[in-house]
Amino acid sequence: MSEELRRIAGELLSEKKVGVVIGYASTVADPNRTTPIFIRRPEDAEKLVWNPLCVNNLTVYLTKKKPEIQALGKPAIVAKGCDTRSILGLIKEFQLKREDVVILGMSCEGVVKDFRSWNGALSNGNIAQKCLYCKVRTPATYDFLVGDELPGVEEDDPFFDVKELESRSVQERKAFWDREFEKCIRCYACRQVCPFCYCDRCIADKTMPRWIESSAHERGNFAWNIIRAMHLAGRCIACDECSRVCPADIPLNLLNREVEKEIKEKFGYVAGMDTETEPPLRTYSEDDDDSWIR
Amino acid sequence: MTQVYRVESPERLTELLLDRGKNVVAPVAQGAVHRFLKIDSVKQADFGYFQAQMSMKGLFLPATEGILKFTVGEKEPRIEEPDLSFPETVIVGSRPCDAAALPIQDKIFEWDVVDEFYKNRRDKTTVVSIACTYADNNCFCTSMGLAPDSSSGSDLLLVKTDGGFLAEAVTEKGEALAGALGLGPVGEPGDRQAASQKAAELITRRFDSEKIPGWLAANFLDPLWEEMCSKCIGCAACTFVCPTCHCFDIVDEPVGTSGERRKNWDACTLWHFTVHASGHNPRDLQHKRYRQRIMHKFNYYRERFGAFLCTGCGRCIRVCPVSLDLAQVLEEISARAG
Numbered sequence: 001m002s003e004e005l006r007r008i009a010g011e012l013l014s015e016k017k018v019g020v021v022i023g024y025a026s027t028v029a030d031p032n033r034t035t036p037i038f039i040r041r042p043e044d045a046e047k048l049v050w051n052p053l054c055v056n057n058l059t060v061y062l063t064k065k066k067p068e069i070q071a072l073g074k075p076a077i078v079a080k081g082c083d084t085r086s087i088l089g090l091i092k093e094f095q096l097k098r099e100d101v102v103i104l105g106m107s108c109e110g111v112v113k114d115f116r117s118w119n120g121a122l123s124n125g126n127i128a129q130k131c132l133y134c135k136v137r138t139p140a141t142y143d144f145l146v147g148d149e150l151p152g153v154e155e156d157d158p159f160f161d162v163k164e165l166e167s168r169s170v171q172e173r174k175a176f177w178d179r180e181f182e183k184c185i186r187c188y189a190c191r192q193v194c195p196f197c198y199c200d201r202c203i204a205d206k207t208m209p210r211w212i213e214s215s216a217h218e219r220g221n222f223a224w225n226i227i228r229a230m231h232l233a234g235r236c237i238a239c240d241e242c243s244r245v246c247p248a249d250i251p252l253n254l255l256n257r258e259v260e261k262e263i264k265e266k267f268g269y270v271a272g273m274d275t276e277t278e279p280p281l282r283t284y285s286e287d288d289d290d291s292w293i294r
Numbered sequence: 295m296t297q298v299y300r301v302e303s304p305e306r307l308t309e310l311l312l313d314r315g316k317n318v319v320a321p322v323a324q325g326a327v328h329r330f331l332k333i334d335s336v337k338q339a340d341f342g343y344f345q346a347q348m349s350m351k352g353l354f355l356p357a358t359e360g361i362l363k364f365t366v367g368e369k370e371p372r373i374e375e376p377d378l379s380f381p382e383t384v385i386v387g388s389r390p391c392d393a394a395a396l397p398i399q400d401k402i403f404e405w406d407v408v409d410e411f412y413k414n415r416r417d418k419t420t421v422v423s424i425a426c427t428y429a430d431n432n433c434f435c436t437s438m439g440l441a442p443d444s445s446s447g448s449d450l451l452l453v454k455t456d457g458g459f460l461a462e463a464v465t466e467k468g469e470a471l472a473g474a475l476g477l478g479p480v481g482e483p484g485d486r487q488a489a490s491q492k493a494a495e496l497i498t499r500r501f502d503s504e505k506i507p508g509w510l511a512a513n514f515l516d517p518l519w520e521e522m523c524s525k526c527i528g529c530a531a532c533t534f535v536c537p538t539c540h541c542f543d544i545v546d547e548p549v550g551t552s553g554e555r556r557k558n559w560d561a562c563t564l565w566h567f568t569v570h571a572s573g574h575n576p577r578d579l580q581h582k583r584y585r586q587r588i589m590h591k592f593n594y595y596r597e598r599f600g601a602f603l604c605t606g607c608g609r610c611i612r613v614c615p616v617s618l619d620l621a622q623v624l625e626e627i628s629a630r631a632g
Contacts, residue, residue: 028622029431029499035617036525056616060527068524068579115617116326185348185357185559189529193615205566213547215358215556245615247347247531249327 001106001147002050005078008104008144010045012076018102019073021045022061024054032118036061038072048078050146052122055111056193057239059086062096063198076102076143080111081136085237085272086195088140092275093235095198098141105142107150110134114244129253130240133158140273159261162254181221183248186214190228190242190252196235203227229255234263234281237272296445297469298486299461299477304341304424304452307461308386310475312336317383319353321346330385341387344428349537349609350385350392354399354415357534360554361411361544367551380415384471386422391435391607393423393447395537401599402540411557420467423448424459425489429496432608434621437503440605442493455485499621503592503602505631506624510593514585518630522623523581525616530561532610532620533587538603541567562586588623 009021025037025047034053038061039045058077061069069075079087084105090096110131112118117126135152139145157163165173188204191197204212204224212227213220228242229252236256243253263269266289267280280288301307311318312335320339322331327347333339363374396416403412425443426433435441445451449468452459461477463469533539543560547553560567563583569575577583595603604620611619 027617027619029611029619030617033617035619038524061525065528066524066580068520068581116612185534187530187534187561188564189531189615192527192529210545210547214543214545215547215558217358220358241615245529245531245613247535247613249325249347 002048004146005050005104005106006045006048008146009039009048009076009078010042012102013039013045014042017074018076020069021048021076021078021104022058022069023048023078023104024056024058025049030115033115038069040072050078050106052109052111052127053115053118054078054080054106055115055128055241055244057083057086057195057241059083059090059195060193060241062087062090062101063195064095064200065192065198074100074102076104078104078106079139079142080106080108081134081139082130082237082239084139084141085136086239087272088275089235089237089272090195092279093196098275103139103142103144105139105145107139107145107147108134108137109150128240128244129161130238133160159257162257162261165254166258177222177225178218180250181225182218183250184216184221184225185248186216186220186224187247189245189247193241193245194232195239196232197228203231225250225252225255228252229259232256233259234267234269234279235271236260297463297472298480299463299472300457300480301452301459301461301477303459304387304422305336305339307422307452307475308333308336308339311384311386314474317381319350319383319385320387330388339387341424343387344430345389345607345609346392347609347613348535349395349607350388351395351399351537351540353383353385353419354396354412355403355540355542355559358556358558359411361557362555363552364546364548364555365552366548376411378410378414380418382418382420383415384420384422388421388423388448389426389607390423390442390444390446390448390451391433391440391605392537393421394435394440394444394605395607396421396447398447398538398599398601398603398605399540401601405599420449420471421447422450422452422461422468422471425451425453425493426496427454427493429498430608430612431499432611432619432621433497433606434499434501434608434624435606436494436497437499437501437621437624438602438604438606439503441490442496443490453486453489455489457485460486460489499625501621501625501628503624503628506592506627507596509627509631510589513630514589518623518626519581519585522626523584523618524579526563526580526584526618527616528563528565528580528583529615530559530564531613531615532618533561533563534559535609535613537605537607537609538591539587562590584618588620592624 012018021039024034027033110127113128133155137150212223240253321328323340328343365372403409445464449465451462591603
């Protein structure tokens with residue numbers, strides 16, 4: 001598939017249909033990693049790779065957080081199914097027009113959960129959790145499909161990952177998150193890696209007034225982590241990048257997944273599957289469930 | 295000459311310390327990572343670890359720390375001074391690249407104004423490091439003038455040999471600790487050299503760092519910055535795990551009419567580090583922020599304090615969300631410098 005990808009990318013560049021191809025390359029020092037690369041010349045297309053180490057959700061480079069990438073011209077992007085869901089989400093949020101990006105959709109059988117667990121082959125032990133309930137092994141949208149169409153994973157209970165935590169009492173859950181948030185150092189890797197965290201000025205950076213304390217103490221960390229998750233409600237497509245990059249190893253995806261589950265149960269909505277369905281937190285209907293207002 | 299002692303193992307040394315009621319901090323396994331935590335029993339420690347995910351910087355410069363308490367709204371604002379007494383602590387099991395960061399940081403925190411929080415902790419802490427017997431391909435300490443068995447910053451350095459560990463007393467503090475624990479001195483540490491040679495061979499990544507400051511001083515606007523660093527997404531993971539990065543911000547956190555002034559880690563890689571009140575940001579794009587990180591570490595700090603602000607521990611490379619490899623950037627700079 002790498003060969004096919006390189007051929008398409010090279011053609012797009014030599015025919016000047018795009019100014020840059022955003023993809024994955026091997027790292028120089030470490031064969032067990034990949035790194036984002038911005039290819040601008042057709043002859044550099046050979047640097048592109050495709051394998052289970054292509055973990056990054058590259059769509060963060062399509063957002064206004066990265067004006068220097070947008071300055072390179074119309075982008076083509078190498079995207080897994082999960083990544084294409086965030087492209088659809090960005091389109092829905094008016095951050096991107098479909099015709100302004102060329103999607104090289106990768107047919108994907110899963111990626112590794114983090115680089116350090118890679119041992120040369122994908123297995124139950126090292127596959128990313130999101131791949132275990134993935135419905136978009138064939139990307140949700142694409143201009144070129146690289147590889148064969150693949151059916152989505154059959155999983156009776158797609159929210160198996162949050163079940164255990166849900167079964168605990170409120171106090172136990174509070175204690176669980178207190179322990180996790182205690183580790184937070186406020187590096188904002190979770191925010192910076194997220195394609196949906198594109199606010200011009202994040203509420204965590206506002207100082208007049210300061211809404212969220214920047215200190216890595218109980219109050220500050222609780223406020224930050226909860227607000228991050230809540231602001232992604234109905235938007236997060238569970239690419240799990242926040243969990244992967246967290247240097248403190250906080251399972252942030254559990255928060256996102258719980259919110260995703262609530263949105264699905266209350267509103268029947270799944271983010272990033274199309275560009276038409278209105279996101280529930282952006283619309284109002286008289287039929288909306290209001291039984292929770294007491 | 296350095297006095298050398300012999301000790302069975304880091305575990306045994308820790309037992310001796312705990313038996314004497316010492317406050318001990320050691321690497322503790324937590325999930326997939328290791329952290330430096332206070333321990334009550336040697337069983338909590340894992341000295342067979344590779345490296346702690348967070349450096350031990352936080353033991354001297356915590357991620358957040360109150361520096362005074364205040365109350366306003368009365369006739370005169372009331373200030374409550376902080377408690378600057380810290381407990382005597384022994385850190386057991388730091389890596390040489392963590393320990394080496396301490397003398398580098400001392401230069402700034404004990405420079406024109408002495409940071410009492412840092413200094414008092416430093417004075418109260420004894421550092422017992424263990425020389426590395428494993429390295430990965432992100433380690434580059436030898437290019438930073440160090441080695442897997444460097445003693446810089448350690449008070450006592452443990453080196454594994456065929457017959458247990460040699461304990462080298464690097465400082466008077468280390469000497470005193472060895473004495474207090476009753477470690478037996480070794481006359482001729484014959485196998486030390488073999489261990490040292492073995493250690494040096496661990497590090498395969500090498501580049502000539504001496505050429506780097508000169509190139510940096512002359513190439514602020516080089517296209518390299520954009521080419522290699524545009525993929526940076528602007529988080530602070532690299533700087534916060536770094537044993538030498540030390541920038542902080544001062545914030546007041548009131549609740550009602552009283553509150554606390556706190557010192558929090560801050561990072562040049564973050565957008566808001568340099569944003570002006572007007573909204574203008576002189577480092578408007580991410581590669582300029584990453585350039586600052588490199589300039590500070592390998593040009594400005596070196597010029598002012600005669601040391602690189604880096605020990606080659608490789609944490610920033612391992613933790614980077616986009617695998618931006620600091621050593622690769624340095625290798626490239628070194629190559630361009632010719």
